[in-house]
Amino acid sequence: MEQNIFDAAGGMDAMRSIARCWHDLAVTDPVVAHAFSHGYAADHEERLATYLAQALGGPSAYTESYGAPAHMDRLHAGNGIHEDFDEAGIAVFARAVAQAGIPDPAATAIVEYWTWMTRDVLNRYPAASVAVPSDAPVHTWTWDGPSAPGD
Numbered sequence: 001m002e003q004n005i006f007d008a009a010g011g012m013d014a015m016r017s018i019a020r021c022w023h024d025l026a027v028t029d030p031v032v033a034h035a036f037s038h039g040y041a042a043d044h045e046e047r048l049a050t051y052l053a054q055a056l057g058g059p060s061a062y063t064e065s066y067g068a069p070a071h072m073d074r075l076h077a078g079n080g081i082h083e084d085f086d087e088a089g090i091a092v093f094a095r096a097v098a099q100a101g102i103p104d105p106a107a108t109a110i111v112e113y114w115t116w117m118t119r120d121v122l123n124r125y126p127a128a129s130v131a132v133p134s135d136a137p138v139h140t141w142t143w144d145g146p147s148a149p150g151d
Helices: 005-009 011-026 032-036 044-055 061-066 070-076 083-099 106-124
Strands: none
Touching: 005 011, 005 106, 011 032, 011 044, 011 083, 032 083, 044 061, 044 106, 083 106
16 A cells, blocks of 8 residues: 555654744745734644645544634635735745655645645635635545545
C-alpha cells in the first residue's frame, strides 16, 4: 500500500509545522496579511493543521473537533475573485512548506493541494450571495489530485 501524503510529509507534527510557518509568514506578508487584519481564531494554527491532515489522508480530527467543514469554506469565500492575493497566498504557503522542512514529493503535493484549494475550490463562491452548501466536505487530495467526487 502506497503511503499517503500526510504520512509522507511527517504526520501531525509536519502539519503543525506547516501551519505555524504559514501563520508566521502570512501575518507579515505585505499582501497576505490583509486576510488577518480583522483578527483570527486563537486556535487558527491547530485548525489549519487538522484540516490539512484530514485533507491529505490523515486522521479526521478536523471534523471530529470542529464539526462541519463547510464553515471553513464560508470563512474564506464570498470575497470576490482576487488573483493577485491568491497568487501571493500560494507563494507564501510554498515558502511555509519549505520552511517547515517537508520532504519531496510530499512538499510538492501539499503546495499543489493549496493551489487547487485557492484557485479552484474557494473561488467557486466568489460572492457572498453564492451559498456554500452545508454539506461541503473537507476537500481531499491524493498523489493523483482531488479525491472526492465533485472536487
